[in-house]
Amino acid sequence: MAEPRPNLRVLIAAPRGFCAGVDRAIQIVELALERYGAPVFVRHEIVHNRFVVERLKGMGAIFVEELQEVPDDRPVVFSAHGVPKSVPSEAQGRGLTYVDATCPLVSKVHRQAERLIDEGRHILFIGHAGHPEVIGTFGQVPAGSMTLIETVEDAQTIDVPTSADLAFLTQTTLSVDDTAAVVDALKARFPDIRVPRSEDICYATSNRQAAVKAIAPECDKLIVIGAPNSSNSLRLAEVAERLGVPARLIQRAADIDWDWLGQPETLGLTAGASAPELLVREVLEALRQRFELTEEIADHTPERMVFKLPRELVA
The missing domain is CATH 3.40.1010.20 (4-hydroxy-3-methylbut-2-enyl diphosphate reductase, catalytic domain)
Incomplete structure (x- = not known):
């Protein structure tokens, strides 16, 4: 027994x-396959989930890391994490059909970054080095106009341009508690730092x-x-x-x-x-x-x- x-x-x-951004990104690949037929190329994993990626591969999506891997006659989808400005610019230059599946909340951070740079500010960006969202956000603004902050220690010790008016933004997928600690350290060191109008963590x-x-x-x-x-x-x-x-x-x-x-x-x-x-x-x-x-x-x-x-x- x-x-x-x-x-x-x-x-x-x-x-x-x-979440809504992931749901939208997956739907975009599915709809692109319906509209254009297979294969549809996707630059970077559409979202970070192997099961989702394998299912879309089975439907005819081909995942690549760089745009040069996409043939001239096929459409390409940009992932939910966002891409540097240079990527859609290159796609346009080649005459590629492309669809941008960047999460609207990531796009909001991109627009904030552009506005802050237009105001003459230097941005301290709280995020994880090498994450696609960080790479995409840094790619919205001129090189050298944004500095990555990963830890409280970074916030306390990072070198910034002495004449810069400072602002900070954050990656959307961070630890709420960790980020609060980094933000507190930045505010303690730079009392006049510009704070985002609304929470960047989604x-x-x-x-x-x-x-x-x-x-x-x-x-x-x-x-x-x-x-x-x-x-x-x-x-x-x-x-x-x-x-x-x-x-x-x-x-x-x-x-x-x-x-x-x-x-x-x-x-x-x-x-x-x-x-x-x-x-x-x-x-x-x-x-x-x-x-x-x-x-x-x-x-x-x-x-x-x-x-x-x-x-x-x-x-």
Whole structure:
């Protein structure tokens, strides 16, 4: 006779998974395939999720890192993370058909950067070196007009042009708490620094981190579904760890480390902004094979944000 399975309460964070910008970017690739036929080229991963990328590959999308890999007669989509100005400029120069899937909240940061430079300010940009969003934002303004800040120590020690009027902006997918500490350090050192009119960290990143904070006190462990190169997903695991809850980032159910998981009484479960709900269900089904499962949705903040699709694809 089979041994009874241990009980497991799974507290599912809400909101989790796809945000409006990711949803829009994926729809743009799907609509481009409908409009232009396969193949449609996509510069950089459309969003940081292998499952999403593989599904779109199966539909006829081809992912490349640089524009020179795109043939002259095929359309190209720019990823949700945004691209430097030089990329659409090169596409226009070659006469390529292109669709920009940059998240509108990233585009907002781009426009803020341009305005601040027009005002003669030097921008301190809080973000992670090498992240596509950072590369895209730096590519909106002249070289040397923006300085990257990654840590509180950077904020306290970075060299800035002595005559510069300073402003700061941030990547949209950062840790809310880390960024607040960096901003405090900048304000302490540069009391007159121009502050953004509104929060640059996007609503989805903030909401998902707040949802983890809301469930963490009840959880023994927490699983985050997301890609290892997904900034917002990594931040969710960090949020839990800082609250004393052991957390693991996995891409899908096959990645669950059962030895690490053990037999918790309550497990938290969330997903980064580029992870589809299908992967949440997949993880729950894997857990159900080993535990008597009780699922609870921990509603935190409902999200109703929707972004318009590009006119050229819906006209």
